Amino acid sequence: MKSRKNLVFIGMMGSGKSSIGSIVSKKLNLNFFDIDQLIENDQKMKISKIFEIKGEDAFRDIEKKITLNILKNKIGVIALGGGAFITRAIKNEILESHLSFWLNWNIDTLVKRIKNSKKRPLAVNSTKNELIKIIKKRSVIYSKALYKIDCENFTKQQIAKKIIDIYEAN
Numbered sequence: 001m002k003s004r005k006n007l008v009f010i011g012m013m014g015s016g017k018s019s020i021g022s023i024v025s026k027k028l029n030l031n032f033f034d035i036d037q038l039i040e041n042d043q044k045m046k047i048s049k050i051f052e053i054k055g056e057d058a059f060r061d062i063e064k065k066i067t068l069n070i071l072k073n074k075i076g077v078i079a080l081g082g083g084a085f086i087t088r089a090i091k092n093e094i095l096e097s098h099l100s101f102w103l104n105w106n107i108d109t110l111v112k113r114i115k116n117s118k119k120r121p122l123a124v125n126s127t128k129n130e131l132i133k134i135i136k137k138r139s140v141i142y143s144k145a146l147y148k149i150d151c152e153n154f155t156k157q158q159i160a161k162k163i164i165d166i167y168e169a170n
């Protein structure tokens, strides 16, 4: 392990944080933490159910607690949920102490991928125009990540390689 910093994957729903994060963790021989998965394990409920039963505000509180706990106590590759970096305490911790990678795609690509995704309550409950608005608004915040990784037209393996090259050079 080269550094004591986590590699944190940031970006919209459908940007490949979990799949590319998992590839990178295997290649670097690091532990992989998928925050959405950890939330579901902790709550013994799918994310869509948590939104339905407890609401988004409660989900964000759970997300904040679990994400900060992993960031502060573990070392490895972390795939955040798409909205986590918008929470100030999470963003500040990441920018102060970790390596962050924003997986950036064209808006059209993201909308095509997430529209009608049943496991994503925000996508199900938003129109195409609302999703475009969310992507544009969030991109301003995602852009604060240390590294912006342009993903359009690259394979997952190629994207993983870009990230590993940056990490090795750190």
Ligand code: S3P
Binding pocket: 011, 012, 013, 014, 017, 036, 047, 080, 081, 082, 083, 084, 119, 120, 121, 122
């Ligand atoms: C969300 C993204 C989801 C999940 C939840 C809310 C968001 O994670 O945390 O549905 O606000 O963008 P993925 O980005 O892994 O889909």
